[in-house]
Amino acid sequence: MEPLDRLKGFLELILTPSLPVFAAGALVVLLVPVLLHFYLYRATANAGLPSVLLLGPSGAGKTALLTLFERSASTSTRTSQTPAQVELAVSEDGTSGFRDDLDAAGGAAKKFLLVDTPGYGKLRGTAEARLARATKLRAVVFVVDGGALAEPEGVAAAASYLYDVLLFLQKRAGSGRGSKAPPAVPVLIAANKADLFTALPAALVRSSLEAELARIRTSRSRGLLDSGVGADDVDAAQGDGWLGEYGAEKFSFAQMLEFDVEVDIAAGNVTGDGPGADKWWSWIADKI
Numbered sequence: 001m002e003p004l005d006r007l008k009g010f011l012e013l014i015l016t017p018s019l020p021v022f023a024a025g026a027l028v029v030l031l032v033p034v035l036l037h038f039y040l041y042r043a044t045a046n047a048g049l050p051s052v053l054l055l056g057p058s059g060a061g062k063t064a065l066l067t068l069f070e071r072s073a074s075t076s077t078r079t080s081q082t083p084a085q086v087e088l089a090v091s092e093d094g095t096s097g098f099r100d101d102l103d104a105a106g107g108a109a110k111k112f113l114l115v116d117t118p119g120y121g122k123l124r125g126t127a128e129a130r131l132a133r134a135t136k137l138r139a140v141v142f143v144v145d146g147g148a149l150a151e152p153e154g155v156a157a158a159a160s161y162l163y164d165v166l167l168f169l170q171k172r173a174g175s176g177r178g179s180k181a182p183p184a185v186p187v188l189i190a191a192n193k194a195d196l197f198t199a200l201p202a203a204l205v206r207s208s209l210e211a212e213l214a215r216i217r218t219s220r221s222r223g224l225l226d227s228g229v230g231a232d233d234v235d236a237a238q239g240d241g242w243l244g245e246y247g248a249e250k251f252s253f254a255q256m257l258e259f260d261v262e263v264d265i266a267a268g269n270v271t272g273d274g275p276g277a278d279k280w281w282s283w284i285a286d287k288i
């Protein structure tokens with residue numbers, strides 16, 4: 001009987017309004033959220049900075065762009081870096097330019113990593129690996145050489161790479177259907193080298209890439225048909241590798257919105273005279 005009596009005594013004690021009971025209760029109520037906050041805060045702080053990935057065919061100007069942004073970053077906002085990635089910051093309201101000295105201006109800044117993807121041989125396959133590896137991916141800046149896009153080979157190289165990138169993001173959006181869809185990753189097509197008179201303006205960059213992506217889409221689905229898999233398999237496989245609106249003859253970047261992938265295009269340049277890189281920077285700042 002003794003343990004029961006003790007339990008009864010204990011219950012009576014905690015159920016009787018008294019100062020120590022109130023004090024203990026208040027302590028629990030106040031402390032739990034505070035401890036929870038610190039626990040969760042530490043968990044997110046450890047997860048690292050948000051990242052923006054630079055992708056695009058070789059020679060497009062990715063390294064040049066990274067270097068431009070890096071040089072403008074004030075040294076104290078850049079703590080760790082490897083040649084392929086640089087830590088940058090934009091003001092809390094996202095309005096600071098890449099040349100602004102945020103330390104001088106004071107106030108809070110949002111930090112992020114700009115990650116270059118240098119040196120690769122084959123285009124296909126690598127885009128997926130890089131995207132899959134990126135942590136806290138916020139945005140993709142796909143750099144193309146606006147001058148090279150005037151040539152058919154230039155468009156073909158850029159579009160086949162872009163196809164893989166967009167298809168990866170499309171599948172990613174569909175992968176976590178329901179409660180846990182991964183956050184949407186917007187894409188900026190940075191049409192570089194606008195200082196060259198041969199460079200295509202943004203509207204032409206859009207239309208030529210869209211036309212080439214449609215062509216790639218058709219030829220890839222034909223490739224599946226020719227490879228001798230059964231018609232049912234083809235239907236399933238096509239749905240898998242088909243970019244944008246299934247069955248549509250024309251491709252437009254707007255079709256990617258269906259998968260939460262927003263695609264913007266802006267022309268600019270890293271070197272020479274032209275619109276410069278301000279538009280790209282403010283696009284990035286907006287996504288951080």
Ligand code: GDP
Pocket residue numbers: 056057058059060061062063064065143192193194195196268269270271272
């Ligand atoms: P990556 O392979 O994409 O990293 O390309 P790079 O950054 O190495 O640039 C390839 C070449 O394009 C280099 O010779 C750059 O100097 C040149 N380049 C980069 N940006 C521009 C630009 O805005 N205008 C011109 N005219 N050339 C550029």
